[in-house]
Amino acid sequence: MNGRTIRLFHVSDVHxxxxxxxxxxxFERLVHAERPDAVIMTGDLTMRARHREFAAGLAWLQGLGVPTTVEVGNHDLPYFNPIARFFRPYHRYEAVERMIEQPLDLPGIMIVPMVTTARFQWRLNWSKGLVSRRSLQQALALAESAPVGTLVFVACHHPLIEPRTSATSATRGGAAAFSALARAGVAAVLTGHVHDPFDIAHEVEGRRVRMIGAGTLSERLRDTPPSFNEIRVEGGRFDVKLRTLSSEPDAVLPKEKAEPV
Known part of the structure; x- marks a missing residue:
């Protein structure tokens, strides 16, 4: 494990x-001033997947000037065009294709992407999460390829296990995926979607794995002001600081403890 401190800015749901x-x-000012090692964007870059929304969002991401990986959120799938949703659901991301679902390999750290969106589901609310066998297997293969001693973080849009927030994710296959990722040695799963931050420690077969959610930088606030998470990694350990656009000082997110999975 590299001896220096690695800083990751985890942001989500900019809409x-x-x-x-x-x-x-x-957020952009802080990135330029503090130069984190990477930015992890866990989905919902846009509100309705319109061309002008992608153009604005992608220009913002490109302007950050640091390594960035971006997950696709449910709002990033075409909303008003069902043909595009089914046959070319991600084509509007092509301008920054190199950022999309790209693993980041930093000193002693690997960021592994995992898709939790679906162009179709057998339920009325398609905004909820779904972990397909294919996306899970791809994430597991990457996680298991990490050198011994590497901290592995999985980045996806939907929380895999329901957090204690006012919004829900109802991710199908989420709990089973979380358990499989834990067995593969993943240290934490980074998510968005619910617009409120959290840091919950779950136990899986005696192993402690954290599920960490970022808030939102949109007008669609719930219980928290606009915010993002700063993840600091040093000596094989990490903590998460909540940074909010408010008069309140930044604070370390409290690590909640959950029942064993």
Missing amino acids: FGREDRAAIAW
Whole structure:
């Protein structure tokens, strides 16, 4: 494990089209001033997957100037065009294809992407999460390829296990995927979707694995002001600081303890 401190900015649910302009400018200023080692964006870059929303969001991401990986959220699938949703659901991301679902390999750390969106589900609410066998197997293969001693973080849009937040993810296959990732040595799963931050430690077969959620930089607030998470990794350990656009000081997210999975 590398001896220096690695800093990751974990941001989610910016929702260009309903973005909070002050919040996205604040985040951009902090990235330029503090130069984190990477930015992890866990989905919902746009509100309705319109071309102009992607253009604004992608220009913002490109302007950050640090290594960035981006997950696809349910709002990033075409909303008004069912043909595009089924046959070319991600084509509007092509301008920054190199950022999309790309693993990040930092000193002593691996960021593994995992898709939890679906172009179709056998239920009415398609905004909820779904872990397919294929996406799980791809994530497991990457996680298991990490050198011994590497901290592995999985980045996806939907929480795999329901957090204690006002919004829900109802991710099908989520708990089983979380257990499989834990057995593969994953240290934490980074998510978004619910617009409120959390840091919950789950036990899986005696192994402690954290599920960490970022808030939102959009106008679609729930219980928390516009925010993102700063993850600091040093000496094989990590903590998560909640950074909010408010008068309140930044604080380490409390690690909740959950029942064994």
